[in-house]
Amino acid sequence: MTTAHTSADPTAALIAATEEHSAHNYHPLPVVVASAEGAWMTDVAGRRYLDLLAGYSALNFGHGNRRLIDAAKAQLDRVTLTSRAFHHDRFAEFCARLAELCGMEMVLPMNTGAEAVETAVKTARKWGYRVKGVPDGQARIVVAADNFHGRTTTVISFSTDPEARADYGPYTPGFDIVPYGDLAALEAAVGDTTVAVLLEPIQGEAGVLVPPPGYLAGVRELTRARNVLFVADEIQSGLGRTGRTFACEHEGVVPDVYLLGKALGGGVVPVSAVVSSAEVLGVFRPGEHGSTFGGNPLACAVALEVIAMLRGGEIQQRAAELGEHLHHELNLLVGGGAVEAVRGRGLWAGVDIAPAHGTGREISERLMERGVLVKDTHGSTIRIAPPLVVSKEDLDWGLDQLRAVLGA
The missing domain is CATH 3.90.1150.10 (Aspartate Aminotransferase, domain 1)
Incomplete structure (x- = not known):
């Protein structure tokens, strides 16, 4: 060859x-x-x-992919960016179709996977203060060892990979790290000020690690019982990769928050999103979070075609x-x-x-x-x-x- x-x-x-x-x-x-x-x-x-x-x-x-390239070309001739200062005619449909695919109510679009994770951290903390009633400045998020959620300063603050962390401190506080797949350790780490458990349903960068049977279902049961958000980072594992739309589906689990990226842009443009309920994403008010390119018309056009291809199964x-x-x-x-x-x-x-x-x-x-x-x-x-x-x-x-x- x-x-x-x-x-x-x-x-x-x-x-x-x-x-x-x-x-x-x-x-x-x-x-x-x-x-x-x-x-x-x-x-x-x-x-x-x-x-x-x-x-x-x-x-x-x-x-x-011809469907995705054609969708992109058609949008390129119309409008590619408005910023979120104005509405555009692809945004509402994108949010509605993605929410429907996830069985959720609201979408907060960003660009890269790391941005989606950063947005989820902010979302969980704000939800913890506004809805759960955690005292200001005390919100904590439980994560798994050997995780990979991106390389921003906050994300590497809860990484256990020396290559990702070395020489980038001081690190962002507020995270508790437990072994991946260990439900007892996770339960012990969840306290009164815990606002979220953030996990990859399958750890990709760690070597495609699949958790023990029943682990994700146990996480779902625990987080629901303790009034904690279950945030599933499906940026690599989602959108068909594992044989289901989402890897969480293999255990019949629906998290509180999906984090999506990578395949959502079809390999054409960077598209990511946080998808959740109105109770969770409804904590944001204008000016509190945003992105100039997040949810731009070109991204929405391509992602809409991705969603259409996934709907058939x-x-x-x-x-x-x-x-x-x-x-x-x-x-x-x-x-x-x-x-x-x-x-x-x-x-x-x-x-x-x-x-x-x-x-x-x-x-x-x-x-x-x-x-x-x-x-x-x-x-x-x-x-x-x-x-x-x-x-x-x-x-x-x-x-x-x-x-x-x-x-x-």
């Missing part, structure tokens, strides 16, 4: 220019993408690669069926000496590589040489999360390349 580098290959020059002029806050694989369609990307030298990362789930509907069913096949094939590798564990749901998997076979980065580079793009996390783990439109044949070809790299 790949060809050898030549002296005319522009890849090296472009990577060198990136290293010279861009801050080194990422360590990308040495590939320079020029175009993409569906589950495939083509680099500047014409080599094709199967995308098994999907922009960390931002590209659930594939690269260049076909993309979720596809992720469930192909995901079952993916996990069956990956689990066959466990115990053979190359793969130590496989976790995940739907078209989302974390694969722990045995150290003797290389680091996650090394495995990712070897797969790249064979025309497959994945990304490592936490040293020995690779993440597999293809666009949900990937064909079974392409997925099987990608798995063949993984077997070849591992000698399995």
Whole structure:
């Protein structure tokens, strides 16, 4: 699927220019993408690669999805930004359709996932003071160890990842960290001034960690009993990735607040949202929170098409069926000496590589040489999360390349 580098290959020059002029806050694989369609990307030298990362789930509907591109193009000819100083004709429908998809009442749109998390923190605190009656300045939020909710100053204040935290203090107070999946520890941490429990239904950056059965249902029961908001960060896990619209659905759980992003923008524009009840989001008054680009017409047009594609359920069913096949094939590798564990749901998997076979980065580079793009996390783990439109044949070809790299 790949060809050898030549002296005319522009890849090296472009990577060198990136290293010279861009801050080194990422360590990308040495590939320079020029175009993409569906589950495939083509680099500047014409080599094709199967995308098994999907922009960390931002590209659930594939690269260049025609419905999304057409929606964006149509809106580009009309109006792209008004700011929230004025109404625009796509906003009401976007809020109504997204609230309906979530079974909620209100939407507060932002742009990035981190902004949605920051907004949720502010929402939970304001709700705690205005509705629950927590004394001013005492609101606390319980979070899970090994979480990933973004990289803003407040969010990294409750991260347990040294790379995310180091050299950025002083940190924002008001958070209590408990082990992920430990319901007893969570219950012990919830006190009279707790306003929210903020969790990923599946921890993505930690290696696609799925909590023990009954954990999310237990969190829902506990938070309801203690008058605490259950905030589910579905930014990576939501919108079809796990075979359901939301990962919480696997335990029949509906949180108080959904946090959405990534796939909501279809890989076209950044779109995020906090979605909840009128009681929760109704605490805001004009001027208390906002975003110039949040809920802009272009974002709403694209997100409306995303919501329309999710309403039918076909993309979720596809992720469930192909995901079952993916996990069956990956689990066959466990115990053979190359793969130590496989976790995940739907078209989302974390694969722990045995150290003797290389680091996650090394495995990712070897797969790249064979025309497959994945990304490592936490040293020995690779993440597999293809666009949900990937064909079974392409997925099987990608798995063949993984077997070849591992000698399995």
